[in-house]
């Protein structure tokens with residue numbers, strides 16, 4: 353009986369190590385237009401070349417700047433503690449339509465940079481008239497852009513807010529990864545959301561390190 357328990361324990365330990373101990377990156381692909389909250393003047397728009405045919409932006413003409421109101425919020429369930437990076441699938445026409453504000457709580461404080469104008473939360477979006485990936489950065493200390501990294505000490509619910517800074521900047525999708533060291537989209541293994549990713553996002557399911565659905569959002573929240 354005693355040995356049986358030890359063997360059972362070893363089997364469980366082996367399964368645990370096999371499942372989570374191999375260092376797989378956490379990877380979560382999100383559609384911008386499936387955000388949990390979108391406040392005007394940030395709106396959903398259609399584009400045939402965008403993932404899922406839609407993206408979000410504050411509508412506006414190129415080259416005029418303006419903006420600074422409205423945001424999209426994503427409730428993201430973090431399945432493992434550690435460092436995370438974000439990539440955005442974007443279009444940024446010119447120097448007056450190439451930025452968002454980004455906060456990701458609880459790693460970031462509950463601050464509204466649209467009010468505080470804090471450049472620590474300013475994402476200078478890489479320019480380009482076609483959809484392309486850009487790692488989210490910070491305009492820290494007004495000294496230029498640095499790849500942003502967020503550290504989460506607890507698993508569970510986090511809130512990512514992408515706020516309008518300049519109108520006409522377009523966001524199609526977001527890729528969340530625990531591979532915070534990768535500096536190119538290829539190295540970060542970025543992907544646009546699949547049908548399964550969209551299902552997970554819509555139904556509020558969490559994912560494990562290998563991207564398999566493990567538990568419902570509601571069930572996970574109850575364990576806190």
Ligand SMILES: [Ca+2]
Nearest residue numbers: 447448449450
């Ligand atoms: Ca700009």
Ligand SMILES: [Ca+2]
Nearest residue numbers: 403404406524
């Ligand atoms: Ca999209």
